[in-house]
Amino acid sequence: MGEQDKRPQIVERARWFQLTEAASIGIEMAAAVGVGAFLGIYLERNVTHWAPWTTYIGLGIGLSAAVLAVLRTVRNFSRVIAAEEAAEAAEAARAREGAAAPPEPPEGPT
16 A cells, blocks of 8 residues: 555545644654653663663654654645645636636527
8 A cells, every 4th residue: 555545545534633633743742752751761770870861862762753743744734735725726727617618609590
């Protein structure tokens, strides 16, 4: 299943579902940074004893996960916006095409 197969599914989602995905990004970022930092603290105290470097490494991993979550959300919304704009452009082109057609002359004897 290629990436082309996934794109229409994103556009077909309900609008409220798309907005909840965007609204949850703050929670996802906080969770990623928190889990990374706490994992670094746990490893520092119980495994490595490389104070404070293990905590910094865990925090860096958490921040990286948060950045990836933001980029994933931006990429999804960019696809949605591009698909909506393409649909609007196609609709406008159809409307222009229908309005630009000259009226047909009436048939009958002249």
